[in-house]
Amino acid sequence: MSKTKLNQTVKENPMYPKNGVTQKSYKNTNHHTLNESYESNGYIHNVWVTEKQCESVGVSVTDRSNQTHTVDRFGKQTEIFNISQTDFMKPRKKKSVSCKPTQLQRIETLEKLVHNLLENQSQQVEG
Numbered sequence: 001m002s003k004t005k006l007n008q009t010v011k012e013n014p015m016y017p018k019n020g021v022t023q024k025s026y027k028n029t030n031h032h033t034l035n036e037s038y039e040s041n042g043y044i045h046n047v048w049v050t051e052k053q054c055e056s057v058g059v060s061v062t063d064r065s066n067q068t069h070t071v072d073r074f075g076k077q078t079e080i081f082n083i084s085q086t087d088f089m090k091p092r093k094k095k096s097v098s099c100k101p102t103q104l105q106r107i108e109t110l111e112k113l114v115h116n117l118l119e120n121q122s123q124q125v126e127g
Contacts, residue, residue, distance in 0.1 A: 003057050003088075009047050010083055020047040020083055021057060030070040037068040038082065047083040054081070059088045 006020045017026040017034035026034055026048070038046045048070075051061055063085040069077040101109070 020049045021053040043082045059086045
């Protein structure tokens with residue numbers, strides 16, 4: 001196991017959960033669990049490592065707040081971390097969806113502006 005393999009896996013940026021050190025894709029329940037964690041936490045990379053794997057390549061887990069787990073065929077659970085939760089790379093998350101106003105919101109804003117202008121104009125004519 002080496003950082004080179006880990007680096008290669010991260011550069012691939014797989015769509016499906018993949019172990020960063022063994023380069024194997026996760027299957028069955030683990031696939032679903034890791035994809036759910038990947039989506040809900042907004043990670044950029046769908047690459048996962050255990051703490052032991054981190055130690056073996058000289059990487060440390062820096063964020064233990066959102067660890068998830070895998071389950072082997074005997075039902076044993078193992079804590080697993082996204083590569084973004086380690087010091088291998090700068091922690092990053094997906095950019096949040098832009099909060100730009102929708103077209104309907106822009107139209108409503110313009111309607112309010114026109115209404116206020118007309119109201120001000122009518123007050124000036126009366127006064």
